[in-house]
Amino acid sequence: MEWASLTEFFRMGGYSIYVWGSYCVSFFLFFIELYFMFWRFRELSKTEGSDKNLNGDVIEA
């Protein structure tokens, strides 16, 4: 193991802003992309007279 303690791990040798800034923003961007995709799919797969989308999930009114 590289890290003596959890604090040491989060400190990243003084580069915490750069390292965690990279990882957090990247995963946040992936999350945003996925969120918009899922949202768009739910909207589109809503059809008249049906309360289920194409995945078979029930869509709340």
Next chain:
Amino acid sequence: MSLTLIVFAVVKRDMQQAVKRPSDLLTVFCFFILSSGLFAIGIGPDPELQKNIGVGVIWASALLASILALGELFSGDERDGVLEQMLLVPEPLTVIMLAKIIGHWVVTGLPIVLVSPFLGIFFGFSTNALLVLASSLLLGTPILSLLGAVGAALTLGVRGATALAALLILPLYIPVLVFGSLATNAALIGTEVSSHLSLLVALLIFALVLAPLFVSASLKVALD
């Protein structure tokens, strides 16, 4: 009709139209001078700074002016149905489009090349640098017209066409900007110029071959 005759006919027609409506032409020309002038005024009177930044300013202004000139390249011909006729005639569309681009360059690009040495003087360039500036623009502005025509063809009839064409084409202008300003900067500091200019020639040949093909393909799709 032989291909050379077609080229001459189309270029002549476009030039006649430009003479009939000089305001379009004049707008682009004045925009180029004004935009360079605005930078010079904004930077302030330090001659050394102006000399350093002049190349980039003149080149960037040429880029923006050439984007501004794209608006009427195909839309006028599309409105009066000439463009559809061009698609229908047996002569190859690529040649007709090449001729249109040449005509467009003569009325918008060439004036920029001719006035650029005077702008160079305002920025305090040496005689050698003025020559290199003009010759790099002479090689570079046709590339701008060729690439710009592709952007105009892609966005023909689309809402917000000019802004969209700018978004699509300005990133592609970057190589031209780089080698053009590298050549002139090399002349300013007295190093070898020819390698940058020959790269511009290579880009020009590349664009001359490919751009008319892309323009024809886009127009065929647009008027399908």
Next chain:
Amino acid sequence: MKKIVTEVIPLNFWKYSTPKTVFPIASKVIPMAFLFAVILCVAGIYVGFFVAPTDFQQGEVYRIIFIHVPSAWMSMFIYIIIVFWSLMGLIFNTRLSFMMAQSLAPTGAVMTVIALWTGALWGKPTWGTWWVWDARLTSELILLFLYIGYIVLGASIDDIRRSDRTSAILALIGAVNIPIIYFSVEWWSTLHQGASISLTAAPKMAASMFLGLCLMSLSFWMYTIGAAFYRLRIVILKREKSSTWLREFEGAP
């Protein structure tokens, strides 16, 4: 009998090139791809943070590499795949090819943004600056604008047939520019500030670092597959909302 066999094979090939057959396949691929993406990502981060040692020159900040390099690779790779599908669509006149190309573009743009962002965060502590107008960074920025232009152009043309073909032509034009901006590294070298990490510099470190890089790259690849197929389903839904096969598919369990 022989005659039937020779006829069946080409039919099967083209069977998979229609939205109707691809939709259920995509629905099966998506959860698998995302599952693999998560597993590989967890493994990659474990290797990257707990197995790979500290860099003797850069310290801990080099660990950005595990996200920077895979995203930069994917940003270019996705563009090449878009060019491939655009070409396929223009040559073989298949709707699905254009749909595939369009489904990939937003993920490509996200990858490019991530590569630029992590590059800036890596550049600040190692080069002392967030941004340099050097060939690599500029070419990546051009790539972002190519992605944005591709998406915007496709979205601003209402006629689907024209929108597909026009944006495909734009993708091809962008491909012409890619080698130019790529090889400009040498011509632009005067502005280049210090080289980034070289994998061959420290052979002992390379093994675990390289493993982490591979795992993260595979993870990003899986994510791209999942996201692209998910967006493909959205594109199909949008375009074929009125067609009957979607209704039938909906009715099935």
